[in-house]
Amino acid sequence: MTVASTPRTDTDDPSLVSGQFRFFDAEVLRTRRLGPTLTRITFGGPQLAGFASGGRDQSFSLLLPRPGQAAPLLPDRTGEGWYGAWRALPEDERPVVRSYTIRAQRRDPDELDVDFALHGTGPDAAPGAAGPASRWAADAAPGDRVTLLGPVVEDNRSVDFRPPADTDWVLLAADETALPALGGILEHLPADTAVRAWIEVPDPEDIQDLPHGPDSEITWLVREPGAAGSPLAEAVRAAALPAGTPYAWLAGESSAVRALRRHLVRELGVDRARVEFSGYWRRGASEEQLRAERLAAAAS
Ligand SMILES: Cc1cc2nc3c(=O)[nH]c(=O)nc-3n(C[C@H](O)[C@H](O)[C@H](O)COP(=O)(O)OP(=O)(O)OC[C@H]3O[C@@H](n4cnc5c(N)ncnc54)[C@H](O)[C@@H]3O)c2cc1C
Known part of the structure:
Protein backbone atom coordinates (compact mmCIF):
# COMPACT_ATOMS: atom_id res chain seq x y z
CA MET A 1 0.00 0.00 0.00
CA THR A 2 1.47 3.39 -0.92
CA VAL A 3 1.16 6.73 0.82
CA ALA A 4 0.32 9.66 -1.42
CA SER A 5 1.83 13.08 -0.86
CA THR A 6 -0.12 16.32 -1.20
CA PRO A 7 1.58 18.58 -3.73
CA ARG A 8 0.85 22.22 -4.35
CA THR A 9 0.60 23.24 -7.96
CA ASP A 10 3.72 25.15 -9.01
CA THR A 11 1.78 27.93 -10.65
CA ASP A 12 0.95 31.53 -9.81
CA ASP A 13 -2.53 31.14 -11.25
CA PRO A 14 -4.57 33.78 -9.33
CA SER A 15 -7.74 31.72 -9.65
CA LEU A 16 -6.37 29.04 -7.32
CA VAL A 17 -7.71 28.70 -3.79
CA SER A 18 -5.16 27.28 -1.32
CA GLY A 19 -2.93 26.28 -4.22
CA GLN A 20 -4.95 23.19 -5.23
CA VAL A 152 -7.16 21.01 -10.03
CA VAL A 153 -4.68 18.29 -9.00
CA GLU A 154 -5.64 14.71 -8.24
CA ASP A 155 -3.54 14.37 -5.12
CA ASN A 156 -4.95 17.13 -2.95
CA ARG A 157 -5.80 17.97 0.64
CA SER A 158 -9.46 17.04 0.26
CA VAL A 159 -8.56 13.35 0.08
CA ASP A 160 -8.34 11.95 3.61
CA PHE A 161 -8.01 8.22 2.95
CA ARG A 162 -4.25 7.71 3.19
CA PRO A 163 -3.30 4.29 4.60
CA PRO A 164 0.35 4.02 5.70
CA ALA A 165 2.52 1.62 3.71
CA ASP A 166 2.68 -0.95 6.55
CA THR A 167 -1.11 -1.40 6.70
CA ASP A 168 -2.19 -5.07 6.84
CA TRP A 169 -5.93 -4.50 6.63
CA VAL A 170 -8.41 -1.65 6.28
CA LEU A 171 -11.43 -0.93 8.47
CA LEU A 172 -14.12 1.30 6.94
CA ALA A 173 -17.27 2.61 8.62
CA ALA A 174 -19.80 5.00 7.17
CA ASP A 175 -23.39 6.14 7.25
CA GLU A 176 -25.37 7.06 4.14
CA THR A 177 -23.64 10.46 3.79
CA ALA A 178 -20.23 8.78 3.68
CA LEU A 179 -21.35 5.81 1.56
CA PRO A 180 -20.28 7.63 -1.64
CA ALA A 181 -16.81 8.14 -0.17
CA LEU A 182 -16.61 4.54 1.01
CA GLY A 183 -17.58 3.38 -2.49
CA GLY A 184 -14.80 5.54 -3.95
CA ILE A 185 -12.31 4.07 -1.50
CA LEU A 186 -13.28 0.48 -2.35
CA GLU A 187 -12.89 1.27 -6.05
CA HIS A 188 -9.41 2.68 -5.41
CA LEU A 189 -8.03 -0.15 -3.25
CA PRO A 190 -6.08 -3.01 -4.85
CA ALA A 191 -8.40 -6.02 -5.20
CA ASP A 192 -6.35 -8.14 -2.79
CA THR A 193 -6.64 -5.67 0.14
CA ALA A 194 -8.19 -7.13 3.28
CA VAL A 195 -11.17 -4.89 4.06
CA ARG A 196 -13.80 -4.98 6.79
CA ALA A 197 -16.53 -2.40 6.13
CA TRP A 198 -19.67 -1.42 8.05
CA ILE A 199 -22.26 0.78 6.39
CA GLU A 200 -25.33 2.20 8.13
CA VAL A 201 -28.34 3.18 6.01
CA PRO A 202 -31.92 4.16 6.88
CA ASP A 203 -33.66 1.68 4.57
CA PRO A 204 -32.89 -1.84 3.28
CA GLU A 205 -33.47 -0.58 -0.26
CA ASP A 206 -30.53 1.80 0.16
CA ILE A 207 -28.17 -1.19 0.08
CA GLN A 208 -26.14 -1.13 -3.13
CA ASP A 209 -23.57 -3.24 -4.94
CA LEU A 210 -20.05 -2.11 -4.12
CA PRO A 211 -16.76 -3.20 -5.64
CA HIS A 212 -14.95 -5.67 -3.41
CA GLY A 213 -12.13 -8.19 -3.56
CA PRO A 214 -11.90 -11.76 -2.21
CA ASP A 215 -10.87 -10.61 1.27
CA SER A 216 -13.49 -7.87 1.65
CA GLU A 217 -16.38 -8.22 4.05
CA ILE A 218 -19.10 -5.60 3.83
CA THR A 219 -21.73 -5.49 6.56
CA TRP A 220 -24.87 -3.43 5.99
CA LEU A 221 -26.70 -2.10 9.05
CA VAL A 222 -30.21 -0.78 8.63
CA ARG A 223 -31.07 1.86 11.22
CA GLU A 224 -34.23 1.34 13.25
CA PRO A 225 -36.87 3.90 12.18
CA GLY A 226 -36.68 6.90 14.52
CA ALA A 227 -33.52 5.61 16.24
CA ALA A 228 -31.50 8.44 17.76
CA GLY A 229 -28.19 6.57 17.87
CA SER A 230 -26.02 4.70 15.41
CA PRO A 231 -25.46 0.92 15.33
CA LEU A 232 -21.92 1.30 13.94
CA ALA A 233 -19.85 1.15 17.15
CA GLU A 234 -21.84 -1.80 18.51
CA ALA A 235 -21.46 -3.77 15.28
CA VAL A 236 -17.70 -3.22 15.14
CA ARG A 237 -17.41 -4.07 18.85
CA ALA A 238 -19.16 -7.41 18.24
CA ALA A 239 -17.02 -8.35 15.24
CA ALA A 240 -13.98 -10.64 15.14
CA LEU A 241 -11.34 -8.48 13.49
CA PRO A 242 -8.37 -9.72 11.44
CA ALA A 243 -4.90 -9.94 12.96
CA GLY A 244 -2.21 -7.49 11.86
CA THR A 245 -1.93 -3.72 11.68
CA PRO A 246 -5.11 -1.91 10.67
CA TYR A 247 -5.81 1.47 9.14
CA ALA A 248 -9.28 2.77 9.94
CA TRP A 249 -11.35 5.34 8.04
CA LEU A 250 -14.56 6.44 9.74
CA ALA A 251 -17.06 9.01 8.49
CA GLY A 252 -20.67 9.90 9.18
CA GLU A 253 -22.64 11.58 11.96
CA SER A 254 -20.18 13.20 14.38
CA SER A 255 -21.14 11.48 17.63
CA ALA A 256 -21.29 8.05 15.94
CA VAL A 257 -17.85 8.55 14.44
CA ARG A 258 -16.39 9.75 17.75
CA ALA A 259 -17.86 6.74 19.61
CA LEU A 260 -16.35 4.35 17.10
CA ARG A 261 -12.97 6.06 17.18
CA ARG A 262 -12.99 5.88 21.00
CA HIS A 263 -13.69 2.16 20.82
CA LEU A 264 -10.87 1.55 18.35
CA VAL A 265 -8.29 3.65 20.20
CA ARG A 266 -9.17 3.03 23.86
CA GLU A 267 -10.58 -0.49 23.84
CA LEU A 268 -8.77 -2.10 20.92
CA GLY A 269 -5.53 -0.14 21.31
CA VAL A 270 -5.35 0.99 17.68
CA ASP A 271 -2.72 3.72 17.27
CA ARG A 272 -4.72 6.98 16.97
CA ALA A 273 -2.49 8.05 14.05
CA ARG A 274 -3.91 5.10 12.11
CA VAL A 275 -7.54 6.18 12.59
CA GLU A 276 -8.79 8.77 10.11
CA PHE A 277 -12.17 10.07 11.28
CA SER A 278 -14.47 12.75 10.00
CA GLY A 279 -17.84 14.06 11.19
CA TYR A 280 -19.74 14.57 7.93
CA TRP A 281 -22.70 16.12 9.77
CA ARG A 282 -23.90 16.62 13.32
CA ARG A 283 -27.42 16.03 14.54
CA GLY A 284 -29.09 19.38 15.23
CA ALA A 285 -26.47 21.58 13.55
CA SER A 286 -26.33 22.85 9.98
CA GLU A 287 -23.03 22.92 8.13
CA GLU A 288 -22.95 26.73 8.58
CA GLN A 289 -23.14 26.29 12.33
CA LEU A 290 -20.34 23.71 12.26
CA ARG A 291 -18.18 26.02 10.13
CA ALA A 292 -18.82 28.94 12.51
CA GLU A 293 -17.83 26.77 15.49
CA ARG A 294 -14.60 25.74 13.76
CA LEU A 295 -13.72 29.36 12.94
CA ALA A 296 -14.46 30.48 16.51
CA ALA A 297 -12.32 27.65 17.91
CA ALA A 298 -9.45 28.52 15.55
CA ALA A 299 -9.66 32.19 16.55
CA SER A 300 -9.65 31.56 20.31
C1 LIG B 1 -16.04 15.92 3.63
C2 LIG B 1 -17.55 15.70 3.56
C3 LIG B 1 -18.10 14.97 2.51
C4 LIG B 1 -19.49 14.76 2.45
N1 LIG B 1 -20.00 14.03 1.41
C5 LIG B 1 -21.35 13.82 1.33
C6 LIG B 1 -21.92 13.10 0.21
O1 LIG B 1 -21.24 12.71 -0.74
N2 LIG B 1 -23.27 12.90 0.23
C7 LIG B 1 -24.07 13.38 1.24
O2 LIG B 1 -25.28 13.18 1.19
N3 LIG B 1 -23.56 14.08 2.28
C8 LIG B 1 -22.23 14.32 2.33
N4 LIG B 1 -21.71 15.04 3.37
C9 LIG B 1 -22.62 15.49 4.43
C10 LIG B 1 -23.39 16.77 4.07
O3 LIG B 1 -22.45 17.82 3.83
C11 LIG B 1 -24.29 17.15 5.27
O4 LIG B 1 -25.27 16.17 5.47
C12 LIG B 1 -24.92 18.53 5.12
O5 LIG B 1 -25.31 18.94 6.41
C13 LIG B 1 -26.14 18.53 4.21
O6 LIG B 1 -26.56 19.87 4.05
P1 LIG B 1 -28.09 20.31 4.18
O7 LIG B 1 -28.15 21.69 3.62
O8 LIG B 1 -28.97 19.27 3.57
O9 LIG B 1 -28.37 20.32 5.74
P2 LIG B 1 -27.86 21.42 6.82
O10 LIG B 1 -28.48 22.75 6.54
O11 LIG B 1 -26.38 21.39 6.90
O12 LIG B 1 -28.48 20.82 8.14
C14 LIG B 1 -29.88 21.02 8.47
C15 LIG B 1 -30.28 20.00 9.54
O13 LIG B 1 -30.25 18.70 8.96
C16 LIG B 1 -29.45 17.81 9.73
N5 LIG B 1 -28.78 16.89 8.81
C17 LIG B 1 -27.75 17.12 7.95
N6 LIG B 1 -27.46 16.00 7.24
C18 LIG B 1 -28.34 15.05 7.67
C19 LIG B 1 -28.56 13.68 7.32
N7 LIG B 1 -27.84 13.07 6.37
N8 LIG B 1 -29.56 13.01 7.95
C20 LIG B 1 -30.32 13.62 8.90
N9 LIG B 1 -30.16 14.90 9.27
C21 LIG B 1 -29.18 15.61 8.64
C22 LIG B 1 -28.48 18.72 10.48
O14 LIG B 1 -28.08 18.11 11.70
C23 LIG B 1 -29.32 19.97 10.73
O15 LIG B 1 -30.11 19.80 11.89
C24 LIG B 1 -20.35 15.29 3.45
C25 LIG B 1 -19.78 16.06 4.49
C26 LIG B 1 -18.40 16.25 4.55
C27 LIG B 1 -17.81 17.08 5.68
Whole structure:
Protein backbone atom coordinates (compact mmCIF):
# COMPACT_ATOMS: atom_id res chain seq x y z
CA MET A 1 0.00 0.00 0.00
CA THR A 2 1.47 3.39 -0.92
CA VAL A 3 1.16 6.73 0.82
CA ALA A 4 0.32 9.66 -1.42
CA SER A 5 1.83 13.08 -0.86
CA THR A 6 -0.12 16.32 -1.20
CA PRO A 7 1.58 18.58 -3.73
CA ARG A 8 0.85 22.22 -4.35
CA THR A 9 0.60 23.24 -7.96
CA ASP A 10 3.72 25.15 -9.01
CA THR A 11 1.78 27.93 -10.65
CA ASP A 12 0.95 31.53 -9.81
CA ASP A 13 -2.53 31.14 -11.25
CA PRO A 14 -4.57 33.78 -9.33
CA SER A 15 -7.74 31.72 -9.65
CA LEU A 16 -6.37 29.04 -7.32
CA VAL A 17 -7.71 28.70 -3.79
CA SER A 18 -5.16 27.28 -1.32
CA GLY A 19 -2.93 26.28 -4.22
CA GLN A 20 -4.95 23.19 -5.23
CA PHE A 21 -8.56 24.22 -5.81
CA ARG A 22 -10.66 26.56 -7.92
CA PHE A 23 -14.25 27.32 -8.86
CA PHE A 24 -16.01 25.35 -11.60
CA ASP A 25 -19.43 26.19 -12.97
CA ALA A 26 -21.48 23.15 -13.82
CA GLU A 27 -25.03 22.12 -14.53
CA VAL A 28 -27.19 19.14 -13.73
CA LEU A 29 -27.23 16.72 -16.66
CA ARG A 30 -29.41 14.02 -15.11
CA THR A 31 -30.62 12.59 -11.81
CA ARG A 32 -31.20 8.98 -10.80
CA ARG A 33 -32.75 7.65 -7.61
CA LEU A 34 -30.45 4.98 -6.09
CA GLY A 35 -32.83 4.10 -3.26
CA PRO A 36 -35.26 5.74 -0.84
CA THR A 37 -32.47 7.87 0.68
CA LEU A 38 -29.88 8.43 -2.01
CA THR A 39 -30.14 10.26 -5.29
CA ARG A 40 -27.30 10.47 -7.84
CA ILE A 41 -26.85 13.80 -9.60
CA THR A 42 -24.60 13.92 -12.63
CA PHE A 43 -23.00 17.29 -13.35
CA GLY A 44 -21.45 18.39 -16.61
CA GLY A 45 -20.16 21.48 -18.39
CA PRO A 46 -17.05 22.62 -20.26
CA GLN A 47 -15.28 23.93 -17.14
CA LEU A 48 -15.17 20.40 -15.67
CA ALA A 49 -12.32 19.59 -18.08
CA GLY A 50 -10.02 21.12 -15.45
CA PHE A 51 -11.57 19.31 -12.47
CA ALA A 52 -9.19 16.64 -11.13
CA SER A 53 -10.75 14.24 -8.66
CA GLY A 54 -8.29 12.10 -6.75
CA GLY A 55 -10.95 9.41 -6.25
CA ARG A 56 -11.16 7.74 -2.83
CA ASP A 57 -13.04 10.12 -0.49
CA GLN A 58 -12.41 13.17 -2.66
CA SER A 59 -14.63 15.94 -1.30
CA PHE A 60 -15.43 19.41 -2.60
CA SER A 61 -17.59 22.40 -1.69
CA LEU A 62 -20.88 22.70 -3.53
CA LEU A 63 -22.26 26.22 -3.95
CA LEU A 64 -25.99 26.41 -4.53
CA PRO A 65 -28.09 29.34 -5.72
CA ARG A 66 -30.64 30.90 -3.35
CA PRO A 67 -34.31 30.64 -4.28
CA GLY A 68 -35.02 32.97 -7.20
CA GLN A 69 -31.43 32.95 -8.47
CA ALA A 70 -30.55 31.15 -11.74
CA ALA A 71 -26.99 30.43 -10.59
CA PRO A 72 -24.91 30.93 -7.44
CA LEU A 73 -23.85 34.55 -7.00
CA LEU A 74 -20.10 34.79 -6.47
CA PRO A 75 -18.66 38.25 -7.10
CA ASP A 76 -15.02 37.29 -6.46
CA ARG A 77 -13.62 33.99 -7.74
CA THR A 78 -9.99 34.93 -7.58
CA GLY A 79 -8.17 32.74 -5.17
CA GLU A 80 -8.16 33.58 -1.51
CA GLY A 81 -10.42 36.63 -1.82
CA TRP A 82 -13.58 34.67 -2.43
CA TYR A 83 -14.47 33.91 1.16
CA GLY A 84 -14.50 37.55 2.28
CA ALA A 85 -16.55 38.52 -0.77
CA TRP A 86 -18.96 35.66 -0.11
CA ARG A 87 -19.37 36.69 3.53
CA ALA A 88 -19.96 40.31 2.54
CA LEU A 89 -23.05 39.33 0.54
CA PRO A 90 -26.45 39.58 2.27
CA GLU A 91 -27.31 36.21 3.79
CA ASP A 92 -30.30 35.61 1.52
CA GLU A 93 -28.16 36.21 -1.58
CA ARG A 94 -24.91 34.41 -0.79
CA PRO A 95 -24.69 30.85 -2.11
CA VAL A 96 -25.34 27.98 0.28
CA VAL A 97 -22.03 26.09 0.70
CA ARG A 98 -22.06 22.39 1.58
CA SER A 99 -19.49 19.57 1.50
CA TYR A 100 -20.01 16.61 -0.82
CA THR A 101 -17.98 13.75 -2.30
CA ILE A 102 -17.14 12.96 -5.90
CA ARG A 103 -18.50 9.44 -6.35
CA ALA A 104 -17.17 9.17 -9.91
CA GLN A 105 -15.50 11.29 -12.56
CA ARG A 106 -15.58 10.52 -16.29
CA ARG A 107 -13.95 12.16 -19.31
CA ASP A 108 -15.21 12.64 -22.89
CA PRO A 109 -17.61 14.09 -21.97
CA ASP A 110 -16.54 15.52 -18.59
CA GLU A 111 -19.01 14.36 -15.96
CA LEU A 112 -19.12 14.10 -12.18
CA ASP A 113 -21.47 11.90 -10.14
CA VAL A 114 -22.42 13.06 -6.66
CA ASP A 115 -24.68 10.94 -4.44
CA PHE A 116 -26.89 13.00 -2.12
CA ALA A 117 -28.44 11.56 1.04
CA LEU A 118 -31.88 13.13 1.22
CA HIS A 119 -32.98 13.99 4.73
CA GLY A 120 -36.21 15.60 5.77
CA THR A 121 -37.62 15.70 2.25
CA GLY A 122 -40.19 12.86 2.30
CA PRO A 123 -43.96 13.40 2.61
CA ASP A 124 -43.86 12.49 6.34
CA ALA A 125 -40.89 14.71 7.18
CA ALA A 126 -41.21 17.28 9.93
CA PRO A 127 -41.37 20.86 8.63
CA GLY A 128 -37.89 22.38 8.50
CA ALA A 129 -36.11 19.01 8.83
CA ALA A 130 -34.46 19.30 5.43
CA GLY A 131 -31.42 21.49 4.92
CA PRO A 132 -31.05 23.58 1.76
CA ALA A 133 -28.75 21.07 0.05
CA SER A 134 -31.06 18.14 0.72
CA ARG A 135 -34.04 20.18 -0.55
CA TRP A 136 -32.11 21.28 -3.62
CA ALA A 137 -31.05 17.70 -4.45
CA ALA A 138 -34.59 16.36 -4.04
CA ASP A 139 -35.87 18.82 -6.65
CA ALA A 140 -32.82 19.02 -8.93
CA ALA A 141 -33.51 18.85 -12.66
CA PRO A 142 -31.42 18.96 -15.85
CA GLY A 143 -30.16 22.48 -16.53
CA ASP A 144 -29.97 23.55 -12.85
CA ARG A 145 -26.76 25.51 -12.31
CA VAL A 146 -24.27 25.17 -9.45
CA THR A 147 -20.65 26.05 -8.71
CA LEU A 148 -18.10 23.63 -7.32
CA LEU A 149 -14.98 24.58 -5.39
CA GLY A 150 -12.86 21.57 -6.25
CA PRO A 151 -9.37 20.28 -7.03
CA VAL A 152 -7.16 21.01 -10.03
CA VAL A 153 -4.68 18.29 -9.00
CA GLU A 154 -5.64 14.71 -8.24
CA ASP A 155 -3.54 14.37 -5.12
CA ASN A 156 -4.95 17.13 -2.95
CA ARG A 157 -5.80 17.97 0.64
CA SER A 158 -9.46 17.04 0.26
CA VAL A 159 -8.56 13.35 0.08
CA ASP A 160 -8.34 11.95 3.61
CA PHE A 161 -8.01 8.22 2.95
CA ARG A 162 -4.25 7.71 3.19
CA PRO A 163 -3.30 4.29 4.60
CA PRO A 164 0.35 4.02 5.70
CA ALA A 165 2.52 1.62 3.71
CA ASP A 166 2.68 -0.95 6.55
CA THR A 167 -1.11 -1.40 6.70
CA ASP A 168 -2.19 -5.07 6.84
CA TRP A 169 -5.93 -4.50 6.63
CA VAL A 170 -8.41 -1.65 6.28
CA LEU A 171 -11.43 -0.93 8.47
CA LEU A 172 -14.12 1.30 6.94
CA ALA A 173 -17.27 2.61 8.62
CA ALA A 174 -19.80 5.00 7.17
CA ASP A 175 -23.39 6.14 7.25
CA GLU A 176 -25.37 7.06 4.14
CA THR A 177 -23.64 10.46 3.79
CA ALA A 178 -20.23 8.78 3.68
CA LEU A 179 -21.35 5.81 1.56
CA PRO A 180 -20.28 7.63 -1.64
CA ALA A 181 -16.81 8.14 -0.17
CA LEU A 182 -16.61 4.54 1.01
CA GLY A 183 -17.58 3.38 -2.49
CA GLY A 184 -14.80 5.54 -3.95
CA ILE A 185 -12.31 4.07 -1.50
CA LEU A 186 -13.28 0.48 -2.35
CA GLU A 187 -12.89 1.27 -6.05
CA HIS A 188 -9.41 2.68 -5.41
CA LEU A 189 -8.03 -0.15 -3.25
CA PRO A 190 -6.08 -3.01 -4.85
CA ALA A 191 -8.40 -6.02 -5.20
CA ASP A 192 -6.35 -8.14 -2.79
CA THR A 193 -6.64 -5.67 0.14
CA ALA A 194 -8.19 -7.13 3.28
CA VAL A 195 -11.17 -4.89 4.06
CA ARG A 196 -13.80 -4.98 6.79
CA ALA A 197 -16.53 -2.40 6.13
CA TRP A 198 -19.67 -1.42 8.05
CA ILE A 199 -22.26 0.78 6.39
CA GLU A 200 -25.33 2.20 8.13
CA VAL A 201 -28.34 3.18 6.01
CA PRO A 202 -31.92 4.16 6.88
CA ASP A 203 -33.66 1.68 4.57
CA PRO A 204 -32.89 -1.84 3.28
CA GLU A 205 -33.47 -0.58 -0.26
CA ASP A 206 -30.53 1.80 0.16
CA ILE A 207 -28.17 -1.19 0.08
CA GLN A 208 -26.14 -1.13 -3.13
CA ASP A 209 -23.57 -3.24 -4.94
CA LEU A 210 -20.05 -2.11 -4.12
CA PRO A 211 -16.76 -3.20 -5.64
CA HIS A 212 -14.95 -5.67 -3.41
CA GLY A 213 -12.13 -8.19 -3.56
CA PRO A 214 -11.90 -11.76 -2.21
CA ASP A 215 -10.87 -10.61 1.27
CA SER A 216 -13.49 -7.87 1.65
CA GLU A 217 -16.38 -8.22 4.05
CA ILE A 218 -19.10 -5.60 3.83
CA THR A 219 -21.73 -5.49 6.56
CA TRP A 220 -24.87 -3.43 5.99
CA LEU A 221 -26.70 -2.10 9.05
CA VAL A 222 -30.21 -0.78 8.63
CA ARG A 223 -31.07 1.86 11.22
CA GLU A 224 -34.23 1.34 13.25
CA PRO A 225 -36.87 3.90 12.18
CA GLY A 226 -36.68 6.90 14.52
CA ALA A 227 -33.52 5.61 16.24
CA ALA A 228 -31.50 8.44 17.76
CA GLY A 229 -28.19 6.57 17.87
CA SER A 230 -26.02 4.70 15.41
CA PRO A 231 -25.46 0.92 15.33
CA LEU A 232 -21.92 1.30 13.94
CA ALA A 233 -19.85 1.15 17.15
CA GLU A 234 -21.84 -1.80 18.51
CA ALA A 235 -21.46 -3.77 15.28
CA VAL A 236 -17.70 -3.22 15.14
CA ARG A 237 -17.41 -4.07 18.85
CA ALA A 238 -19.16 -7.41 18.24
CA ALA A 239 -17.02 -8.35 15.24
CA ALA A 240 -13.98 -10.64 15.14
CA LEU A 241 -11.34 -8.48 13.49
CA PRO A 242 -8.37 -9.72 11.44
CA ALA A 243 -4.90 -9.94 12.96
CA GLY A 244 -2.21 -7.49 11.86
CA THR A 245 -1.93 -3.72 11.68
CA PRO A 246 -5.11 -1.91 10.67
CA TYR A 247 -5.81 1.47 9.14
CA ALA A 248 -9.28 2.77 9.94
CA TRP A 249 -11.35 5.34 8.04
CA LEU A 250 -14.56 6.44 9.74
CA ALA A 251 -17.06 9.01 8.49
CA GLY A 252 -20.67 9.90 9.18
CA GLU A 253 -22.64 11.58 11.96
CA SER A 254 -20.18 13.20 14.38
CA SER A 255 -21.14 11.48 17.63
CA ALA A 256 -21.29 8.05 15.94
CA VAL A 257 -17.85 8.55 14.44
CA ARG A 258 -16.39 9.75 17.75
CA ALA A 259 -17.86 6.74 19.61
CA LEU A 260 -16.35 4.35 17.10
CA ARG A 261 -12.97 6.06 17.18
CA ARG A 262 -12.99 5.88 21.00
CA HIS A 263 -13.69 2.16 20.82
CA LEU A 264 -10.87 1.55 18.35
CA VAL A 265 -8.29 3.65 20.20
CA ARG A 266 -9.17 3.03 23.86
CA GLU A 267 -10.58 -0.49 23.84
CA LEU A 268 -8.77 -2.10 20.92
CA GLY A 269 -5.53 -0.14 21.31
CA VAL A 270 -5.35 0.99 17.68
CA ASP A 271 -2.72 3.72 17.27
CA ARG A 272 -4.72 6.98 16.97
CA ALA A 273 -2.49 8.05 14.05
CA ARG A 274 -3.91 5.10 12.11
CA VAL A 275 -7.54 6.18 12.59
CA GLU A 276 -8.79 8.77 10.11
CA PHE A 277 -12.17 10.07 11.28
CA SER A 278 -14.47 12.75 10.00
CA GLY A 279 -17.84 14.06 11.19
CA TYR A 280 -19.74 14.57 7.93
CA TRP A 281 -22.70 16.12 9.77
CA ARG A 282 -23.90 16.62 13.32
CA ARG A 283 -27.42 16.03 14.54
CA GLY A 284 -29.09 19.38 15.23
CA ALA A 285 -26.47 21.58 13.55
CA SER A 286 -26.33 22.85 9.98
CA GLU A 287 -23.03 22.92 8.13
CA GLU A 288 -22.95 26.73 8.58
CA GLN A 289 -23.14 26.29 12.33
CA LEU A 290 -20.34 23.71 12.26
CA ARG A 291 -18.18 26.02 10.13
CA ALA A 292 -18.82 28.94 12.51
CA GLU A 293 -17.83 26.77 15.49
CA ARG A 294 -14.60 25.74 13.76
CA LEU A 295 -13.72 29.36 12.94
CA ALA A 296 -14.46 30.48 16.51
CA ALA A 297 -12.32 27.65 17.91
CA ALA A 298 -9.45 28.52 15.55
CA ALA A 299 -9.66 32.19 16.55
CA SER A 300 -9.65 31.56 20.31
C1 LIG B 1 -16.04 15.92 3.63
C2 LIG B 1 -17.55 15.70 3.56
C3 LIG B 1 -18.10 14.97 2.51
C4 LIG B 1 -19.49 14.76 2.45
N1 LIG B 1 -20.00 14.03 1.41
C5 LIG B 1 -21.35 13.82 1.33
C6 LIG B 1 -21.92 13.10 0.21
O1 LIG B 1 -21.24 12.71 -0.74
N2 LIG B 1 -23.27 12.90 0.23
C7 LIG B 1 -24.07 13.38 1.24
O2 LIG B 1 -25.28 13.18 1.19
N3 LIG B 1 -23.56 14.08 2.28
C8 LIG B 1 -22.23 14.32 2.33
N4 LIG B 1 -21.71 15.04 3.37
C9 LIG B 1 -22.62 15.49 4.43
C10 LIG B 1 -23.39 16.77 4.07
O3 LIG B 1 -22.45 17.82 3.83
C11 LIG B 1 -24.29 17.15 5.27
O4 LIG B 1 -25.27 16.17 5.47
C12 LIG B 1 -24.92 18.53 5.12
O5 LIG B 1 -25.31 18.94 6.41
C13 LIG B 1 -26.14 18.53 4.21
O6 LIG B 1 -26.56 19.87 4.05
P1 LIG B 1 -28.09 20.31 4.18
O7 LIG B 1 -28.15 21.69 3.62
O8 LIG B 1 -28.97 19.27 3.57
O9 LIG B 1 -28.37 20.32 5.74
P2 LIG B 1 -27.86 21.42 6.82
O10 LIG B 1 -28.48 22.75 6.54
O11 LIG B 1 -26.38 21.39 6.90
O12 LIG B 1 -28.48 20.82 8.14
C14 LIG B 1 -29.88 21.02 8.47
C15 LIG B 1 -30.28 20.00 9.54
O13 LIG B 1 -30.25 18.70 8.96
C16 LIG B 1 -29.45 17.81 9.73
N5 LIG B 1 -28.78 16.89 8.81
C17 LIG B 1 -27.75 17.12 7.95
N6 LIG B 1 -27.46 16.00 7.24
C18 LIG B 1 -28.34 15.05 7.67
C19 LIG B 1 -28.56 13.68 7.32
N7 LIG B 1 -27.84 13.07 6.37
N8 LIG B 1 -29.56 13.01 7.95
C20 LIG B 1 -30.32 13.62 8.90
N9 LIG B 1 -30.16 14.90 9.27
C21 LIG B 1 -29.18 15.61 8.64
C22 LIG B 1 -28.48 18.72 10.48
O14 LIG B 1 -28.08 18.11 11.70
C23 LIG B 1 -29.32 19.97 10.73
O15 LIG B 1 -30.11 19.80 11.89
C24 LIG B 1 -20.35 15.29 3.45
C25 LIG B 1 -19.78 16.06 4.49
C26 LIG B 1 -18.40 16.25 4.55
C27 LIG B 1 -17.81 17.08 5.68
